[in-house]
Amino acid sequence: MATNIREIQLKYNTQQKCLNFLAELRWGKTVTCPNCEKNKVRVIDNLKKRYFCKSCKEQFSVFTNTIFEGTLLELPTWFQIITLILNAKSGMSAKEIQRNLGVTYKTAYYTAMRIRVGMLQENTCLNGIIEMDESYFGGKYRKTNENKPDLATVEYKRGRGTNKISVVGMAQRKGKVVTKVIEKLSKRNLLNMLKTYAKQENSILVTDGFKSYHELEKYIERLEINHSKGFSKGIVHVNTVENFWSGVKNGIRGSSKSISKKYLPLYLLEFEWTFNHRFYKGNEFEEYLKNALSQEKSLEYWKAESTNQVKNIVYNQ
Numbered sequence: 001m002a003t004n005i006r007e008i009q010l011k012y013n014t015q016q017k018c019l020n021f022l023a024e025l026r027w028g029k030t031v032t033c034p035n036c037e038k039n040k041v042r043v044i045d046n047l048k049k050r051y052f053c054k055s056c057k058e059q060f061s062v063f064t065n066t067i068f069e070g071t072l073l074e075l076p077t078w079f080q081i082i083t084l085i086l087n088a089k090s091g092m093s094a095k096e097i098q099r100n101l102g103v104t105y106k107t108a109y110y111t112a113m114r115i116r117v118g119m120l121q122e123n124t125c126l127n128g129i130i131e132m133d134e135s136y137f138g139g140k141y142r143k144t145n146e147n148k149p150d151l152a153t154v155e156y157k158r159g160r161g162t163n164k165i166s167v168v169g170m171a172q173r174k175g176k177v178v179t180k181v182i183e184k185l186s187k188r189n190l191l192n193m194l195k196t197y198a199k200q201e202n203s204i205l206v207t208d209g210f211k212s213y214h215e216l217e218k219y220i221e222r223l224e225i226n227h228s229k230g231f232s233k234g235i236v237h238v239n240t241v242e243n244f245w246s247g248v249k250n251g252i253r254g255s256s257k258s259i260s261k262k263y264l265p266l267y268l269l270e271f272e273w274t275f276n277h278r279f280y281k282g283n284e285f286e287e288y289l290k291n292a293l294s295q296e297k298s299l300e301y302w303k304a305e306s307t308n309q310v311k312n313i314v315y316n317q
């Protein structure tokens with residue numbers, strides 16, 4: 001169900017209403033300490049949702065260890081930015097958020113980055129017919145910035161010694177997709193990804209004939225696409241993951257002109273979320289908040305210093 005921004009504005013129009021809603025989603029009736037997971041807790045300030053843990057003697061609030069931690073932005077605005085991003089089916093740039101809600105570019109940028117972290121779907125497990133295929137980002141330099149490859153230029157060629165970034169996607173037929181930025185498409189790296197996200201029993205992997213995919217047969221049953229003309233593909237295709245890539249390509253080209261290599265894994269999370277909720281019938285806004293609050297990630301992600309730090313957070317490496 002699409003999240004109606006007008007409804008969100010009316011329903012969550014004060015900081016207090018938003019705080020109450022977050023506390024309810026995070027804990028229900030039993031407040032649990034995010035530091036030690038115990039629930040012997042004393043209320044310090046019920047309105048501000050601040051608590052003291054009798055077990056570990058730490059103070060915490062409903063924001064502790066979440067994407068909201070340390071924020072100076074009012075929650076009603078947060079909720080509106082979340083809604084804009086959820087409703088933008090092919091990505092939403094910080095510029096657009098700035099234009100729509102009148103916040104500064106910097107606020108829009110950092111809030112959107114944190115919101116993407118909240119889109120991380122943990123414990124993804126694909127089964128049945130699973131397609132695996134990779135895509136390449138970048139490769140051409142922008143005129144305005146000679147040192148940064150333009151990620152909106154997506155090419156499908158497999159090339160070594162280029163500055164393209166390879167991203168591997170796995171999609172369950174009629175199901176979810178998951179992606180990973182993998183610099184080196186070695187058998188070992190692909191196998192690691194497969195083992196992380198696919199159920200081995202009763203699953204079939206579909207790939208093309210790229211050499212590194214062959215080795216995966218030792219782990220899972222595999223079908224290979226025959227590219228020769230006139231050959232009916234039947235179930236042997238990677239259309240699901242190809243559709244996903246074309247959505248990502250259009251989204252990056254259309255809305256987010258300045259995606260850096262460092263943050264690519266976070267942008268991909270947004271496209272994955274959208275794709276994985278394409279048939280979702282429930283309240284997506286609530287579903288998103290629940291997911292974001294359940295992660296208890298530290299703050300490092302949105303001011304991450306390196307590409308590896310971002311990858312650690314997204315891929316739990």
Ligand SMILES: [Zn+2]
Pocket residue numbers: 033034035036037038053054055056057058
């Ligand atoms: Zn505690």
